[in-house]
Amino acid sequence: MALTKRSALLLTLSSAAVAATLAAPAQAAQGPATAPSLTWKPCSAGSAGSATECATLPVPLDYRKPTGPQINVAVSRLRSDRPTARRGTLLVIPGGPGGSGNAKLAAVGEELRKETRGAYDIVSLDPRGVGDSTRADCKLGEDDLESAGLRPWPGPDGDISASVTRSRRIAESCVRNGGEVIRSFSTANEVRDIDRFRQALGEDKLSAWGTSYGTYVGAVYAQKYPKHTDRWVLDSSGDPDPSRAERGWLANMSGAADDRFPDFAKWAADPGLAKEHRVAERAGDVRPLFLSLAEKLDRVPARSADGKPQLTGNRLRAEMQQSLYSDRSFDRLAALIVKARDAGDKPVPYEPGLISSADAAVSVGVICNDVRWPGSIPDYARAVKADRARHPLTNGMPVGVMPCAFWPDGPADKPTRITSDGPSNVLMVQYLRDPATPHRGALKMREAFGDRARMVSVDAGGHGVYLGSGDLVDSGDKRANACADRAVTTFLTTGRRPASDGLCTAAGMKAK
Incomplete structure (x- = not known):
């Protein structure tokens, strides 16, 4: 689940940025419990679009100690270019865990502002641990920073022994080197940071567009702060089952x-x-x-x-x-x-793509801090054997041993259960053939929201629907995508949703 269409759980392609110096909690600045004002400045070259402004939002390292040590969250804003048409503020929630919202705003902000006809100031943030926000570092070696290493791909014949060794090593390194900062990386704290950002903006309500993992962040925010949600778009959602959360999302990638x-x-x-x-x-x-x-x-x-x-x-x-x-x-x-x-039998040279050790820290930190993962290695071995037989394309990886199996502490916050309690202001969009957040998982999110949501499915494949036609090559898929774009844009600009769930095809939308 991430910033680009190639982003996924544990492989985020967050834009490179100069990491903030990581202060130990005892040395971090102290700050008030109330949200501070934001000092907006033009973003540095390469970090955002030319018209985008950037600021720093101090947030508590631990919200249970609001006046205790503070860390920084980097935020950005693209103002409406039609002040008379402006109706509010639209938050872009990045995917990941580990995606950069500021980088996404820089990439799509102008298009989004044009699509919504200046109805919003468009804002985003680098979640704690990402980009220009306060970071942590697991200090992992190169072999642990490629997708075939950071993820638990089994060995030949499904052997998981190497995954067990690597996951234990990653967990120990992250805990040892990440300290209290990495322990603060969680969905619950990102949601709290977003609400602090809302207060700093002086807004009573936010509208939002969350993609991939960002849909879970958006769903939790809508559950925790329903009175502060305006028009809420969730794009490419996973199953929000609080007993599994990220573990279930990864497991669903086999069938996806x-x-x-x-x-x-x-x-x-x-x-x-x-x-x-x-x-x-x-x-x-x-x-x-x-x-x-x-x-x-x-x-x-x-x-x-x-x-x-x-x-x-x-x-x-x-x-x-x-x-x-x-x-x-x-x-x-x-x-x-x-x-x-x-x-034939000749070896093929290969240059593996690597993520930074700091990017790995936020991905591992969030998924391990959000929910407790099982620790039984024999159970993982049995799950991998069964899964690779059912889904040989992914070879059992999605149910393999993650560093979370060796994480020393349980979640600091009880995982949130998404319910039908709250305003009916959520629009979901979802490809039928999504390789990361499959349609059947999104249906679980839709079911959890009840009448609070409407869902527009799209007869196409990929990850990230809204404004995503550039990632499609088939003209029929592009027409189906345009149908979904119209539904989202209409909702954001007028508040009107489809009367019932629908399916977008090349011929247009039909009710499901």
Whole structure:
């Protein structure tokens, strides 16, 4: 769940920013319990759009001690360019955990302001631990910072022993090096920080557009502060079951990959593709070819004799899982499959993408602090065995051992249960074939909200619906996406939602 369409749980692509110096709690500045005023300045070059302003919001390290140590949350704002049309403030809630809201606002703010016709000042924030906000660092090594390492991809034949060792090492390093700051990374504290931001803005209510993990943040805010919500858009939602939260989202990615892979297979078998991208002559041949290649590559060591990284089965699977987020990533995945297919028994050089150790800290911190994860290693082994048999594309990774299994403390806050208590002002949008937050999980969020919500599903695949047509290549999918865009824009500008849940297709919306 994240900032870009390739963002996902535990692999956030937050924009690089200079990390704030991490002060120990005893040395942090003291601050009042009430929200301070914000001093807005032009954002530094490269951190936001030219018209965007930035400020620093002090927040309590621990809200149970509101006048105790403070940390900083970086916030940004793009003012309405039509003051007479302005009706309020719209908060962009980033995904992740670990996505940068300020970077997202810089990327989409102008388009969003145009789409909503100046109805809002548009604001966002870098959650604690992200971008220019106060950060922590797990001090992880390079091997733990690529997706095939940070995530619990099993070894050959489903062996989880390496995942157990790595997850224990990551947990111990994060706890040892992250201190009280990493313990403060949680959905509950992001929600509190958002409400403090609202107060600092002088707004009685906020409207919001949350994407991916940001939908959970938005849902919890709507549950905790219903009187301060105006028009609430949740884009690409997960199951909000408080007993599982992030653990359930990761587990759902197994079936989600199955839902989405046929879109890639159809694309990768198109006769009009260049040779380096056409994986097979028939769409039905793409999946078995992928699975056989991944199994063969499981025998390849992660590094060659001279220490250079090589394509392994899990690296190929990780690329697949990430590439399903956007049609625009299909060519990269296809090229990698073709290269592995044509290499025969020769190793394929591979340069793994890495996230920073500080970005890993916020991802690990949030998912481990939000809810207690099971600690039984035999139970994980059984779950991986069953899951990789049902969903071989993801090889059991989504139910594998995370660092949270070795996290020393339980959640500081009881996970929030989303209910139907509150104003009927939520609009959900969701692709039918989402590789990260599958449609069936979003239906659980819809069910939890009851009559508070309406849900517009979209007959397309990808992650992140609103203003996301640029990530689609099929013209029919683009028309379906435009249908959903109209529903969201109409809601944000007029307050009108569909009378009932609907399905957007290339032909338009129909009631479900």
